[in-house]
Amino acid sequence: MRNLAAQLGQVQEQQLYRSRQVLDSPQGAEVVIEGRHYLAFCSNDYLGLANHPALINAFQQASQRYGVGSGAAHLINGHSREHHALEEELADFTDRPRALLFSTGYMANLGVISALLQRGDTVYQDRLNHASLLDGGLLSGARLMRYAHADAYALSKRMTGRAGDALVATDGVFSMDGNLAPLPDLVKVAQTHKAWLMVDDAHGFGVIGREGRGILDHYALSTEDVPIVVGTLGKALGTSGAFVAGSEDLIEWLIQKARTYVFTTATPPAVAAATRASLRLVRQEEWRRQRLRDWIHRFRTGAEQLGLPLMPSQTPIQPLLVGDAERALSLNKSLSQRGLLISAIRPPTVPAGTARLRITLSAAHQEIHIDRLLDALAAVF
Secondary structure, three states, X not given: OOOHHHHHHHHHHOOOOOOOOOEOOOOOOEEEEOOEEEEEOOOOOOOOOOOOHHHHHHHHHHHHXXXXXXXXXXXXXXXXXXXXXXXXXXXXXXXXXXXEEEOOHHHHHHHHHHHHOOOOOEEEEEOOOOHHHHHHHHHHOOEEEEEOOOOHXXXXXXXXXXXXXXXXXXXXXXXXXXXXXXXXXXXXXXXXOOOEEEEEOOOOOOOOOHHHOOHHHHOOOOOOOXXXXXXXXXXXXXXXXXXXXXXHHHHHHHHHHOHHHHOOEOOOHHHHHHHXXXXXXXXXXXXXXXXXXXHHHHHHHHHHHHOOOEOOOOOOEEEEEEEOHHHHHHHHHHHHHOOEEOEEEOOOOOOOOOEEEEEEOOOOOOHHHHHHHHHHHHHHO
C-alpha cells in the first residue's frame, strides 16, 4: 500500500501542492473568499454572465416547472424539453446539423474519443492539449501519438504509415497559453490522411468569431473541414456542462456508444434553461466581446511597457511566464496580499520550467481594475 502522507509531503516540498479556497460570493470581477474581498483575475467567466439576472431568472422559472434535478440519464427519462431545445439552438449557433449535451467538457472529450476509436486505431494530439483530450485517448485504447505544439508539419510527419482509423484532437484556444491552434493547416493534414479532426473550443466558444460562434467561425471552417467540435458552457456562457456538435451520424453514434453520455445523470433542466438565456445574450450583446478586446489591449500594452514576461496571446488568457514553481507561488501570495486573485500554474498542468501566473480577463472588469492589476504586477515583479 502506498504511503499517501509521505507522497503528499513530497508534493509540498516540490511546491506543487494545491489547495481549495472557499468562495462566499457569486462569480464576478470582485469576489469574497473567507470574508475578504478580492479583485479576481482567475475566472473563465469571460463575458461576465455567471451572475447575470436573466440567467438567474431563467433558472428560477425552470426550477419551478421541472424541479432542481433531472432524476435520470438522458436515455431513461432525464432528457427534458429544455435540454432538447438547447441542443437545437447550439446546433444552429455552431452551424452544425446536430448537437449533444454532456454534463462536463471532460466527459464530452472522454466520451467522443473512446466512442470513435479502439485498439488498432491512432489518436494524434497536440503536446499541450488539455488533460481531458489526453485521457480520452488513453481510455479508448488507441495508440496515442503526440506532436509538437501547434505544428501541422510535425503532425503530418507523425501520420505517415499509420494503420487503422485515426483522429486528430486539438484545443482550439490553449487554456494555459492563450494561443490559437493553426486549424486551417491541421484541416489539410487531417484530410490528406483521411482522419477525423476534433477541436475542443472550450476557451473560444462565446469569445471569438461572429456573435461568439467560436474558433471554427473565426477560421471560416465547415463541418466537412472539422467534423467534431466540443464546446463548454461553464466558461464564456457562465453556466455548466458541455456539448458536441457535428453530423447526424456522429451524434447518433455518440448517443449509442459514448459511455460518459449513456451512463450519467443529465444536468438539471434549469441549467439548460439558464444556458438558453445566456446563449441569447452571447448572440445579441457584441459589446461584451468588444469590451473584452479593449481590456486585452489595455493590459498587454501596459504589461509590455513594464517589461513583464508576457506570453503571446490575443485571447482573455494572458499568461506571465515565471519559470520556477516556487517563485510563481511567491508572486501569487504577494498579489493576494494586495487583494488580487491570480492563479499560479505549475507542473504537471504546464511543462517543467514553465510555471506562470495565468491572468484571465472578463467583460465584467472595469478600466480601473486593469490599471490596478498593472500597478500590482509592477510592484511585485
